[in-house]
Amino acid sequence: MSPRSASVNEELRRRSRERLLQATVELVGERGFEATTLADIAHRAGTARGLVSYYFPGKRRLLQSAVHRLMHRTLQEALEREPRPEGPDAGRELLARAIDAILGLAHERPLLMRTHMAGMLTADGFVQCPEQQRLAQLLRETVVAYGSPDPDADYPLLRALLMGAVVAMLLPGAPMPRGRLRAELFQRYGLDWASGVPPDEEPPGGSAEARDGTGADGQR
Numbered sequence: 664m665s666p667r668s669a670s671v672n673e674e675l676r677r678r679s680r681e682r683l684l685q686a687t688v689e690l691v692g693e694r695g696f697e698a699t700t701l702a703d704i705a706h707r708a709g710t711a712r713g714l715v716s717y718y719f720p721g722k723r724r725l726l727q728s729a730v731h732r733l734m735h736r737t738l739q740e741a742l743e744r745e746p747r748p749e750g751p752d753a754g755r756e757l758l759a760r761a762i763d764a765i766l767g768l769a770h771e772r773p774l775l776m777r778t779h780m781a782g783m784l785t786a787d788g789f790v791q792c793p794e795q796q797r798l799a800q801l802l803r804e805t806v807v808a809y810g811s812p813d814p815d816a817d818y819p820l821l822r823a824l825l826m827g828a829v830v831a832m833l834l835p836g837a838p839m840p841r842g843r844l845r846a847e848l849f850q851r852y853g854l855d856w857a858s859g860v861p862p863d864e865e866p867p868g869g870s871a872e873a874r875d876g877t878g879a880d881g882q883r
Contacts, residue, residue: 679718682709682710683708683710683715683725683729684728685708686705686707688733690704691726691729691774695774695778696778701715723782723785726778726779727779727782728790728793728794730775730779731792731794731795732794732797733768733772733775734768735801737764737765738802740764741760741761753808754807754809755855756858756859757805757809758808759858760858760860761801761805762825762845763861765825765828766832766841766844766845769829769832773832773833777833777835780826780829780830802821824848825848828847828848831844842862845862
C-alpha cells in the first residue's frame with residue numbers, strides 16, 4: 664500500500680481540526696466552558712486527545728478559534744443568501760445582513776457567545792487565528808462594499824461596535840434588547856429597519872429615523 668500524498672495528509676489534518684472546532688462549539692454551548700474538558704471535545708470530534716494539544720495551545724484558544732469559525736460561517740452564509748443584493752444600495756444591505764448575523768448569534772447562542780466574550784478579556788486576549796482572520800476579511804469587505812472611504816479605520820470601529828452590542832445583549836442582570844441595539848447601529852450607518860433580517864418587533868419608539876435609516880442630521 665503506497666503512502667498517502669502530502670495533499671491527502673493536509674486534507675486529513677484540516678478535517679480533524681474542523682471536527683474539533685465544531686465539537687467545541689457544540690459542547691460549550693450545551694454545558695458551558697468549565698464543564699467541558701478537552702477529552703470531551705476529542706471524544707465528540709472522534710479524534711485522539713493528543714490532537715487537541717497538537718492544534719491548539721489550550722482550551723481558551725480552542726474556544727476562541729471555534730467561535731470565530733462559527734461567526735465567519737454564519738456571516739458568510741448571510742452575505743451570500745439569495746437574492747444577492749444588487750445596485751447602488753447593495754453595500755447597505757450587506758452591512759445590515761452582517762449586523763443581523765452577529766446580533767443573531769448572541770440571541771440564539773447566549774451561553775456560547777457570553778463565554779467567548781469573557782475569554783477575550785483574559786490574559787490571552789484577542790488571538791488572530793486563521794478563523795479570526797477569515798472573519799475579519801469578510802467584515803472588511805462588507806465595509807468596502809458599504810462605501811467606506813477608509814476601510815482600515817472603519818473596519819475596527821465596526822468590529823468594536825458589534826462586540827459592544829453583543830456584550831450589552833448578554834450582560835447578566837442588565838441585558839439590552841436586541842431591537843434597541845440594532846436600531847442604534849442601523850441609525851449610525853443609515854440603514855433601513857427592513858433591511859437584513861429584522862427581528863419580530865417594531866423599531867424602538869417606532870420613530871421615522873429607525874424605520875427609514877435617517878440619522879440625527881436627517882442624512883442617510
